[in-house]
Amino acid sequence: MKLTVVALDYDGTVTNAGGKLEDAVRKSIEDLRHRGIAVLFVTGRRLEHLREGVGDLRIADAIVAENGAVVVFPASGRTLSLGHRPSQAFLDELTRAKVPFITGDCVVEMDAVHAPIALTAIRRLELPLVLLFNRGRVMVLPQSISKGTGLREALTAMRLSVHNTVAIGDAENDHEMLAVAEVGAAVAWGSATLRRVADEVVHGDAPPAVATYLQEVAARIRLASKGQIRRPIILGRDVSGNNVFLTPGGRNILISGDPRSGKSWIGGLLAEQLIIQRYSVCLIDPEGDYRGLETLPGVLLFGGDDPPTRPRE
Secondary structure, three states: OOOOEEEEOOOOOOEOOOOOEOHHHHHHHHHHHHOOOEEEEEOOOOHHHHHHHHOOHHHOOEEEEHHHOEEEEOOOOEEEEOOOOOOHHHHHHHHHOOOOOEEOOOOEEEEHHHHHHHHHHHHHHOOOEEEEEEOOEEEEEEOOOOHHHHHHHHHHHOOOOHHHEEEEEOOHHHHHHHHHOOEEEEEOOOOHHHHHHOOEEEOOOOOHHHHHHHHHHHOOOOOOOOOOOOOOEEEEEOOOOOEEEEOOOOOOOOOOOOOOOOHHHHHHHHHHHHHHOOOOOOOOOOOOOOHHHHHOOOOOOOOOOOOOOOOOO
């Protein structure tokens, strides 16, 4: 896979002590976009709060704000809301309990110490809301919203793929974003739990290290994780019963063997699992061995016995 997208968390990942975008990261973002690589901020901040730290939002190709609830394309000004406005009954409950809070298009944000009060109100009112923690803050959002869903929506609108994406984060609310991306990286100065599940760790002790990491990632010929395997292609089991698998990226594969030894079966297995995981697959099948793959979602079959495939197809 080729790198075409970088998704960046904001606070704690690319910000300086004053909450502003780190200068070295700003320069790296400009370099990436000059190379044709799209850059997205994926943040828990409300849009106006993010603008205070970044300045001109057109430095990014897209913004995923409010922890995935709002997607903005700064160049065109187009905005997509993925959730609903906060429940007035819920806001009234918080006000009666004297809880200080801030609202956005979809999010309700407060100090994490008030989480039990918010949870009690959600249960009593039977609201379809969840609590998402981000260090000392807690965000209340619709159940289906996360940084991962917001990132997917933004990439779909831009006709880009998660399989060409690197995501970098630092805290609890970044888990879904890293899980969606082909390579999920956690900064060394952030959450230990996030580092344990990330594909890679951005080594260093401050946001300028992210700029160095971005330069290294952009220089790679292929986008493939150096760490754990989150999307294995299972081939079968060995004599001990352990799974035998391949990583989907960064390799060439030769399947060889005697006639009727299972070469076509292995080829079909690889193609099937790649398609299910939404990788792009082009299979040239002169003998029609793999027509059954057409039953899988998103598969197009060209040609056949009559008429044969045209060159343009």
